[in-house]
Amino acid sequence: MEKIKAAIVGAGIFGSFHARTFHEMSYVETVGICDLDKGRAEKLAAEFSIPGVYTDHREMIKKSGCDFISIATPDHLHATVAIDAAYAKCDFLVEKPFATTRKEIHAMREAIEKNGVRAMCDLHNRSSQPYAIAKQMIDSGAVGNVYSMYIRLNDNKTVATDMLSWSSASSILWFLGSHSLDLISYLCGSRPRTVYSLSRKGILQKLGVDTVDMYQTAIEFENGVIAQMENGWVVPNGNTALIDMKCNILCEKGAFNINTSNSDMLQVLTEDKTSTPNCIARPIINGRVEGFAPNNIRSFVDALMADTPFNVAVAEAADGCLAILSILESAEKRQMVEVQY
Numbered sequence: 607m608e609k610i611k612a613a614i615v616g617a618g619i620f621g622s623f624h625a626r627t628f629h630e631m632s633y634v635e636t637v638g639i640c641d642l643d644k645g646r647a648e649k650l651a652a653e654f655s656i657p658g659v660y661t662d663h664r665e666m667i668k669k670s671g672c673d674f675i676s677i678a679t680p681d682h683l684h685a686t687v688a689i690d691a692a693y694a695k696c697d698f699l700v701e702k703p704f705a706t707t708r709k710e711i712h713a714m715r716e717a718i719e720k721n722g723v724r725a726m727c728d729l730h731n732r733s734s735q736p737y738a739i740a741k742q743m744i745d746s747g748a749v750g751n752v753y754s755m756y757i758r759l760n761d762n763k764t765v766a767t768d769m770l771s772w773s774s775a776s777s778i779l780w781f782l783g784s785h786s787l788d789l790i791s792y793l794c795g796s797r798p799r800t801v802y803s804l805s806r807k808g809i810l811q812k813l814g815v816d817t818v819d820m821y822q823t824a825i826e827f828e829n830g831v832i833a834q835m836e837n838g839w840v841v842p843n844g845n846t847a848l849i850d851m852k853c854n855i856l857c858e859k860g861a862f863n864i865n866t867s868n869s870d871m872l873q874v875l876t877e878d879k880t881s882t883p884n885c886i887a888r889p890i891i892n893g894r895v896e897g898f899a900p901n902n903i904r905s906f907v908d909a910l911m912a913d914t915p916f917n918v919a920v921a922e923a924a925d926g927c928l929a930i931l932s933i934l935e936s937a938e939k940r941q942m943v944e945v946q947y
């Protein structure tokens with residue numbers, strides 16, 4: 607089987623994970639890695655035997671011989687790379703969120719359509735086992751239509767204060783809200799029509815990170831479904847789960863209660879602490895990274911090679927970001943906002 611050639615933009619936490627995932631796929635060869643920080647790209651290239659190291663994504667797209675790129679730059683820096691890839695006729699996988707301004711979202715969609723490239727946003731929670739199973743049951747008609755939902759997706763403070771150097775340039779709504787909004791839209795099969803969000807700021811500001819702590823958002827979908835969504839990155843660091851994620855889906859003839867916080871599945875107790883390693887997102891099993899996060903990346907490569915639809919359509923990822931812009935506007939104005947698509 608001829609190998610498909612990948613190249614990666616962004617050699618940070620998630621770019622490293624993309625590199626490992628591709629490295630473990632027998633039919634993928636990573637031919638290039640690009641980071642503004644050359645040392646970081648070189649380190650990843652050495653770890654995964656990647657022949658090309660670049661500091662300019664345009665040069666990498668032109669010279670590496672890649673069939674596609676994956677974009678793992680910070681949340682607010684996806685669009686330029688994606689648009690350049692599209693105009694260079696290069697297919698791409700872009701980390702969530704798709705893009706973070708209205709202008710960029712529309713320019714990215716236009717670039718994809720004009721150039722006939724294939725693109726997917728890595729909204730990987732669609733591949734998370736409990737959500738995928740709930741979606742199948744909803745689509746089968748077994749529980750009737752979705753009626754209302756509650757979802758929360760929060761992070762420990764340390765994600766904003768220590769893990770991400772760029773958290774104040776993004777928002778918890780882009781970093782995690784993009785996932786939770788995508789999930790509830792996917793599950794109910796509709797787009798947000800109106801949103802009303804309340805937010806609070808102060809805890810992270812005192813810790814030197816100028817960003818909103820918490821959003822509580824009420825959403826009405828175009829098909830009438832109503833939902834409440836909570837996104838914050840101020841969970842105390844003593845929470846062993848890092849990610850706090852729960853969802854209740856009420857349907858006309860049934861309901862789902864989902865807890866994908868990694869708090870209950872595996873507890874590891876030592877003399878001085880308890881830890882709860884994540885078992886479903888990206889654990890290492892038999893020496894290989896498994897779980898819904900690599901599976902979603904693999905699904906992109908498989909669909910690209912087979913020329914079949916991706917599990918996240920460009921329009922869905924783009925519309926999700928337009929809805930997040932309306933949530934940000936609502937929180938700013940303290941008013942209900944109708945989403946403009």
Ligand SMILES: NC(=O)c1ccc[n+]([C@@H]2O[C@H](COP(=O)([O-])OP(=O)(O)OC[C@H]3O[C@@H](n4cnc5c(N)ncnc54)[C@H](O)[C@@H]3O)[C@@H](O)[C@H]2O)c1
Binds near residue numbers: 678
């Ligand atoms: N950290 C996570 O657990 C996680 C999980 C899922 C998705 N993501 C997403 O992945 C993306 C990257 O996040 P991260 O945590 O890896 O960030 P990071 O800060 O660890 O890495 C980002 C890297 O991109 C590089 N970069 C920035 N602009 C560039 C450009 N124009 N060209 C080349 N390199 C550039 C930076 O130098 C940095 O090394 C984000 O959109 C994030 O939401 C992160």
